[in-house]
Amino acid sequence: MGRFGEDVAAAYLEEDAMTVLERNWRCREGELDIVAMDGDAVVFVEVKTxxxxxxxSPAEAVTVAKARRLRRLAARWLSEQSWSVDEVRLDVVGVVVTDDTAYVEHFVGVL
Structure with a gap:
């Protein structure tokens, strides 16, 4: 279910003119679901399905502790890049799956 939601979220973001750079980036401290570019901004996207x-709603499952961890993971990802970034954003994409449809809610810059 989680993988399906991430596939739906990645397709949604790409349809919204974002470029997905990485999916399921992992390090010792945890995992980032999606890292994308939105214009000049690097966007770290937490997906909840x-x-x-x-x-x-799926987005309500993102707790304060989870938001803190995502910020730490984003900083770690950025520290490993060889290029500089002007803008960083943390988004949440909620995916609700019914029998035959997936509904997507994109919360921009909420964390």
Whole structure:
């Protein structure tokens, strides 16, 4: 389910003129779901997928602790790059999957 949601999110971002640089980037401290470019901004995207919204929207699953960890992972990813970045953004993409449809909510710069 999580992989499907990430596939949906990556396709959505690319349709929105973003360029996906990496998916499932891992280091010792954790994982970044998607790293993308949106114009001159590097965007770190956390993807949350659910089979429905009975327990709230997928984006509500991103806790304060998770947001802190994403910031640390983003800093680590940036430190490993050989180019400089002018703008950095942390987004959340929520994917709700029903029987035959995936609904996407993109929250820009929320973390």
């Amino acid at each position: 659910r089979r429905g919204d009975a327990f709230g």
